[in-house]
Amino acid sequence: MGMATSQEITRLQDLARNTRKVILETLAEAGSGHPGGSLSAVELLVTLYFYKLKHDPKNPKWPDRDRFILSKGHGAPLLYSILAQAGYFPLSELKSLRKLGALLQGHPDMDIPGIEMPAGSEGIGLSVGVGQALAARLDGRPTRTYVLMGDGEQGEGEVWEAAMSASKFKLDNLVGMIDRNGIQQDGLTEQIMPLEPLAAKWRAFNWNVIEVDGYDYLQLIEAFDTAEMTKNRPTMIIAHTVKGKGISFMEWSPMYHGTAPTKEKMEDIYKELK
């Protein structure tokens, strides 16, 4: 904990740049998948995995490890590229994403090292996070549990069931995160199913709510650290993000929610990745 050095931030920036590249190369190779919501949360997850999370890729089942739960399972390319860079499996595995016999399934499953929960059907992850946090408390483990949800995912009733139960049990070892990129599958969240005032909703459910710019490392770091110091309440980090972040023709484009870039597009993409 403590203030991040500029060196540390440069390291996170490099990791994020590489993560974006791996995501796009992986999706172009796979020919299908979800770039938009993978790109939007790159900095959020890079900061979590490479600044905050206590884990050991050489010992993925270490009981005291923190847990990261990807509730929006279609963000798999993001998580896989981070897990590979952390050392859970070779980067080369990403080449066979979504292919027959591949380790890396279209959505996470339990055969993949580093995966804490299968995902694909949105809306369940926060409940599972509540259970994980309860189990950790019962065992007296220092484990902290982090759950990443989509903003469109907030439409699922179960999210709010979980929200109530987390505050009932005062789960200060649980951190929720919302990738607030404003877009779901059919279009803008505020047109499909308006969420605002989203922060006020979570506050009303007795969560400690922190809103951040999802691309500002200092804000992200501070949010994770503050969450850890907050007692008797779970914390929800609402990260304001951009769907398709980093690639101009993908940004704010509902089409690139679930359309992989073609291999031809990769030339333009490399130019933008600098």
Added chain:
Amino acid sequence: MLEKMGAMRTAYGEALVELGANNQRIVVVGADTTDSLKSGMFGAKYPERFFNLGIAEQNLIGVAAGLAFGGKVAYAGTYAIFVPGKCVDQIRNMLCYADLDVKIVCSHAGITVGPDGGSHEQVEDIALMRCVPHMRVVVPADAVAVKSIVKAIADIPGPFYVRLTRGVIKGSNTPIVYENGFEYKLGKANLIREGSDVAIFGCGIMLPEALRAAESLATKGVSASVIDIHTVKPIDEEMILKYARKCGAAVSAEEHNIMGGMGSAVSEVLTDQYPIPLKRVGVNDTFGESGEAQELLNKYGLTAAHIEDAARQAIAMKR
């Protein structure tokens, strides 16, 4: 046999309390029906391992999954009408896909829920749960079996769905079949009565009815085997085929839709491996209604007399 009575839910609560004493991994999650289900008995004894999630069944299953990921054996339950249907996604995509140690135990299955009516009479749950990979489906016949099963499955890794009945007689009781005890073995059916003309496969509260039917048939010179298919999945193929060969005609009896339930599971085994006539006794693809349990069993064709009738038809169809 069948003179004594017992309450399945009380047996469930007692089993949980006994389990909890010796095994710290046992946790119980409920959804505002823990008094009725008697899982509250566990909560009274071990409050730190008991979580009431309120009227939120999908969260109930999700939280149970999280507890299992965290190394616990989670017993989760409420009334049957609110879990297999409402939570099939959580059950399929979390409990079963990740093969988690969550034991769903639901009460008030079937039409004997009675006065609450059709909205509360769950007759599709065996079908819904049976077709999900990794799920095991158990339908205990009486309170003795409930206690044995609930305790045994704690040591069998992976998800279970256990289906209890509210009661047939005076609210909470059902007849005791296993006066001399019951030892649970996953996937091993119990032969209760040996006969040679027809094999009657029963589960849950229809097992006592099957026994009554067999007794009545015996007085008329018809010899019936009665087999308790307490575990609908994985089903005991060996036992089914043995008595199919021996008897050449079969009846299934369950308090469930005749579509997709235990009878369907038996017929799958028979059609694949040894086709013989099978008559299925169950709810005939319809919803229930309000009434007393026994009135509903009579009206919906779930009595010993209906089983006897089905047995005669099956025997007549022998080739």
